[in-house]
Amino acid sequence: MQGAGSHRPVTVRGGRREPAEPGTPYVDGFVIAVPKDMIDEYEKIARDAAAVWREYGALSVFEC
Numbered sequence: 001m002q003g004a005g006s007h008r009p010v011t012v013r014g015g016r017r018e019p020a021e022p023g024t025p026y027v028d029g030f031v032i033a034v035p036k037d038m039i040d041e042y043e044k045i046a047r048d049a050a051a052v053w054r055e056y057g058a059l060s061v062f063e064c
Helices: 036-055
Strands: 010-013 016-019
C-alpha cells in the first residue's frame, strides 16, 4: 500500500496508516496572503491557533 501522492509504502496497524519508516515526521503547512494593515490581527490569531494545535498534539509551530 502506498500513501496518497507518495511512493513510500505505508503499513496499516489497527486501522491507522503509519509511515513505513519509523521517526518520519508529518509536516502540514499553508500560505496565506495577509494585508500589511492586518498583520497585528493575524499574529494574534496565529498565536491563539498555535496554542490549540499544541493542545491537540502539535510538537512545534513555525511562523515564517
